[in-house]
Amino acid sequence: MEKPIKIIPLGGLGEIGKNCLVLEYDQQLLVIDAGIIFPEESVYGVDLVAPDFTYILERKDQVVGIVLTHGHEDHIGALPILLDRIRAPVYGTPLTLGLARHKLEDAGIKNFRFFPVEPGGTLHTGPFSVRFVHVCHSIPDGVGLILETPVGTLVHTGDFKIDQTPVDAIPTQLELFALYGKDALLLLSDSTNVDKEGYSISEKEVGEKLEVIFFKAQGRIFVATFASHIHRIQQILFLSRRFGRKVILAGRRLEENTQIAQKLGHLHVPQGLIIPLSHMRDYPDDQLTIITTGSQGEPMSVLYRVASGEHKQLKIREGDTVIISSRPVPGNERAIARILNQLFMAGAHVFYQEISPVHTSGHAHREELKLILNLIRPRFFMPIHGEFLHLVFHSQLARRLGIPRERIILAQDGDVVELTQDGFSIAEHLETEDIMISGKGIGDIGPQILRERIRMSRFGAVVALLLVDPQEPRLVDEPRIIARGLSEEGEAMENKLKELVEELIAAEPHLLRDENVLKEAVQRVLRRHLGKSLDRRPLIIPVVVQVK
Template sequence: KLKEHQLLGQTDLRLIAPKETLELGSFTIEFIRVAHSIPDGMGLAIQTPLGTFIHSGDFKIDQTGGVTDLNTLAGYGARGVLALLSDSTNVEREGYTIPEKRIGESLDQIMRKCEGRVMVAVFASNIYRIQQVVDSAVRYGRQVAFNGKSMITNCRIARELGYLHVPPGREITLGEMAQTPDSQVAVITTGSQAEPMSSLTRIARDDHRQIKIKKGDTVILSSRFIPGNERAITGMIDNLYRFGAEVIYERVSEIHVSGHAYQEELKLMLRLTQPRYFLPIHGEYRHLVKHAQLAHEIGLPWENLLLAENGQVIRFDREGCRFSDPVEVGRVFVDGKGVGDVGDLILRDRRHLSNEGLVVVLTVLNNQTGDLLSGPEIISRGFISEEEYPELIQEAKNRVLEILAQRPVEDRKNWPEIQKEIRKALQRYFVKSIERRPVVLPLLIPM
């Protein structure tokens, strides 16, 4: 990505490895290997003058698909851990994560039985899963094709770094698929979450230039349905069935395992590190609560369980820990040359304008007496057509004239108050008349 955006030359990249340490001021940081769905996942042991903090990173404990360094974690626990920050994503799931080996066995069964093409949708970052698909495809005599920009890029980098191995002569291009028997084709593609412009979504819409679904194809979604994407994914599955494909996904077969620890693995992390304080991280608020409850079940006192949301600051010192003043966090809106200068209020106004439109009320008044000189003129943008609703516009003008006429002589130059009254009156009128709420902007021009 840095190279793509021409930032690589000005970026200071430092290569790290498990068990290496880094000195940052008074902190000493050791990198601890953890198993996850990406290669070289790392947790952190942060040694400070007050004590050691352990940050689990995204992790699971699976000795078949990447080894989590339990010995190092236990060593820190024996020496004393001040606080543990641990992944909470799968705290609602009991037991242990399914071993990665089981996914390989499921893929083998599918590859062996399918007589047509097999297409496997997987996260492009999940190199271990991609290797499993490649191994299974090669084992059953299939050629492998990679599809999707991020998939092709990630697999190229993974092969260069030695994380992904495709036997010589077993990879084909999408263009070569037509000359290869269907029973000898396996496609690894992006789009498991039905992202609008992803490869599998375009295939399901019959909008892909090189891949067309046909009867006999089998499509495997080797990922979970991420909350919020369910509707798009099920719609994509329906489209694939309409074109004649068989679709296999997590709810009907064991073709995906999470990269995040289940309850028993989370308990093991707590028991190994034996922290004084526990801060659950990475999850919705309900996940944090349930993770704290899990920690209490194995012996941590409630007063040492810290539930914090984004932006909350926890201060540790010699006296213990406490919540401090929060900081502003979240997305930063880049608008033209401005970075972060557009706040929530402006964004709310923009949404309001885009949904309901704008009405400008232009009125010219005598600067000395406040008498009406011209107008009111009403300009509608994105609200209604002035030609189609002349009665509505005229009645709005009449409401403005009534407000001006009813103002006491001594109060006709109170421009802010008059503008406020016009705004409220027209907003009420438009809601009552056509149940719409445009932004009303009265402009009083004194002359």
């Protein structure tokens, strides 16, 4: 019987983020992307979430390569975690590898092996041949993949849009998709914007809108955008030059990314255009553009600090123009609204996507998705890169274009899809558990820790300290209660809780014989009291110390 190819999404199906897809043929694995996702509730101290790489780690000697489609965090952010544990060659375009290199060096990872492949080029590893197809996206040097495997041709669009007038004048290489991808066995396609009608607007059109704003602006212009959106930055640089403005890059990431992009020929920086922040005072307001990060309202970002008045050198004043040139990532809307309010309050003219087309998405809308489907006419179709509802919408779109229901693979993270020329099955479902990253700790936070953090952040914590003489057994001293984050009535509250513990032990002295039984009983009494009297459920930590 024909051997199947296994397609195993470890991340990115069921969420927009932490993309990672494994292809496996005859015990040889090719990993496509290794990204992270930002958690919705950062209040519990989880900064990033990475996919569960267990399946790869258990087969680490069988990994023939890691292919990166582009340099966004949701595709390369978890590379340091993966390369800390396995050694495998990494393939990507020069800019993607340039950004990834930075990430690995920051994380102290050495001895990685990078193999740059230009768009249009092909790499061979194990049983796979992978052709890179240039695609337009909100970062340059992104690619889709045409993978020749022993089972058949697979096409992976990567994150893409079809922009007929991109800033670098290199449109998505539809001709390569058509030439090498036509009648492919399987198409894996970006579902992010499947619920958006029509075509995405071109990056050039955003430039035209920005031009009008630049034309009218009297004071300084602040533009907040993603540090990796090199083409947006390019347009802002050119507009600034045309309107006689110097440019300040406010943010370390922005400086790093523009340097890498410039070195690799993806960004043209006119001589003398960029000045350091310390030279700002040498120029009048109407000769300055300030590019910042923080378009997502991130609390430590430059824009946040500027808007809240915390930035030392940059303060918003009346007459400034602020352009938020990005779209809120779902979950960040409140944080961005707060910044917008502060900017308006400070007297700035503010432009953002809802009121002015100062941003366009890097992901294909419905008509573009249809075009790819019709160009490839795949035998099987698998929507990727989307929340589950996006994957369902994309499946429905494919059916309307004539792909029968039984050839559509609606998979989720952890599914092991086995595909042959004749059909597919979901052979197995892996139980996966995301890797949480908190500060410098990787993977040391599980559901238990998260539950504790949630409790503490909502209700505070109570420590009950009991000194026990195990010989008698008896309490050596009266119990001590320390409550934090629970109530303003600290001492009265602590005294009440202390009494309850004393009453408990007076009534049931046998509890002192067994430390664990004692702890549970103390927890139960305090929990019941706080639940009844305050309707609060703090984390209760009984500590028993044996004193001889």
